[in-house]
Amino acid sequence: xxxxxxxxxxxxxxxxxxxxxxxxxxxxxxxxxxxxxxxxxxxxxxxxxxxxxxxxxxxxxxxxxxxxxxxxxxxxxxxxxxxxxxxxxxxxxxxxxxxxxxxxxxxxxxxxxxxxxxxxxxxxxxxxxxxxxxxxxxxxxxxxxxxxxxxxxxxxxxxxxxxxxxx
Numbered sequence: 806x807x808x809x810x811x812x813x814x815x816x817x818x819x820x821x822x823x824x825x826x827x828x829x830x831x832x833x834x835x836x837x838x839x840x841x842x843x844x845x846x847x848x849x850x851x852x853x854x855x856x857x858x859x860x861x862x863x864x865x866x867x868x869x870x871x872x873x874x875x876x877x878x879x880x881x882x883x884x885x886x887x888x889x890x891x892x893x894x895x896x897x898x899x900x901x902x903x904x905x906x907x908x909x910x911x912x913x914x915x916x917x918x919x920x921x922x923x924x925x926x927x928x929x930x931x932x933x934x935x936x937x938x939x940x941x942x943x944x945x946x947x948x949x950x951x952x953x954x955x956x957x958x959x960x961x962x963x964x965x966x967x968x969x970x971x972x
Contacts, residue, residue, distance in 0.1 A: 869968040877961030884957060888950045895942050902935045 909928050 866969050870965045873961050873964045873968060876964075877957055880957045880961075881954060884950070884953045887953075888946070891946055891949075895946055898942065899939050902939055906932050906935050 909931055
């Protein structure tokens with residue numbers, strides 16, 4: 806009987822030892838799950854903070870680029886207004902040149918025949934010069950407007966690049 810009691814005691818002790826081992830293993834697993842959950846929460850919080858910081862930086866850059874674009878648009882509008890005024894001034898100049906050409910043509914009828922040939926050559930040269938002046942003034946205005954526009958846009962692009970990459 807004693808052997809039977811020893812066997813029962815051994816079996817009970819083994820069951821108790823197994824239960825303790827299994828309980829310890831479950832407790833260790835639970836502790837690791839808590840640590841992983843804490844780590845996951847910390848990682849998600851850090852990620853949210855970093856995303857918020859990145860959004861703030863991006864928003865700041867977008868605002869600065871918008872300011873640069875707005876400034877460039879104002880400068881382009883001012884340049885276009887200047888082009889309108891310059892075109893008006895050029896039109897007045899062209900009108901004056903046309904008036905002078907007309908006066909020159911009108912005055913040729915009153916010149917005597919001896920100097921008529923010389924005056925006719927001078928008149929043709931003056932008309933040619935006046936037409937050349939009109940065309941060159943018109944082209945210069947077009948080139949100046951294009952150059953001003955390109956300069957304003959180029960400077961705006963440089964400022965936007967500096968805002969984004971050079972901070």
